Amino acid sequence: MKKSDRKFLHRPEYPGGNESFKAFIKEHLVYPKRALENNIQGTVYLQAEINDEGEVLQVKVDNGIGFGCDEEAVRLVKMMHYGKVKNRGVRLKAWKKLRINFRLDEHKPQGVSYNYSVKSDQEQKSASGTSYQYTIQLPPKK
Structure with missing residues (x-):
């Protein structure tokens, strides 16, 4: 035993x-x-x-x-x-x-991310033109 x-x-x-x-x-x-x-x-x-x-x-x-x-x-x-x-x-x-x-x-809360894309009127009509992309990152609330 x-x-x-x-x-x-x-x-x-x-x-x-x-x-x-x-x-x-x-x-x-x-x-x-x-x-x-x-x-x-x-x-x-x-x-x-x-x-x-x-x-x-x-x-x-x-x-x-x-x-x-x-x-x-x-x-x-x-x-x-x-x-x-x-x-x-x-x-x-x-x-x-x-x-x-x-x-x-x-357990940290995650921040918020916003993505923006801006296109000119010319780009929408033709393949060439100017476009911009923005990303805004916001920190989490405290």
């Missing part, structure tokens, strides 16, 4: 490990509008209660940053589903500590 097999209680783990967890967060995170407007970034620390079926039952914010980020972090954790755990007939609820990072460099 392996040493790891002798553990009596197993805790629920996110399927695919830490990299899969990060990918899920990156894919589903919606940066709150109030946090973007106020340039808020930081880390929300949470605790989640997970049952033996891998369902998230309840989520508590231990240390939040506000401006809608705490609510978004809770929403993300409630969407997650962990792997089932068999503990030799014992039904177990476990608390897991999590943290979700909110970084503005990953």
Whole structure:
């Protein structure tokens, strides 16, 4: 019998490990509008209660940053589903500590680009003539 097999209680783990967890967060995170407007970034620390079926039952914010980020972090954790755990007939609820990072460099709003093309009346009638093209790049709103 392996040493790891002798553990009596197993805790629920996110399927695919830490990299899969990060990918899920990156894919589903919606940066709150109030946090973007106020340039808020930081880390929300949470605790989640997970049952033996891998369902998230309840989520508590231990240390939040506000401006809608705490609510978004809770929403993300409630969407997650962990792997089932068999503990030799014992039904177990476990608390897991999590943290979700909110970084503005990953969620920068893109600027707006306008393209204008101006042609003279002569060009429209014949193949030769003068035409101008302008591109205006506007920075994102702060």
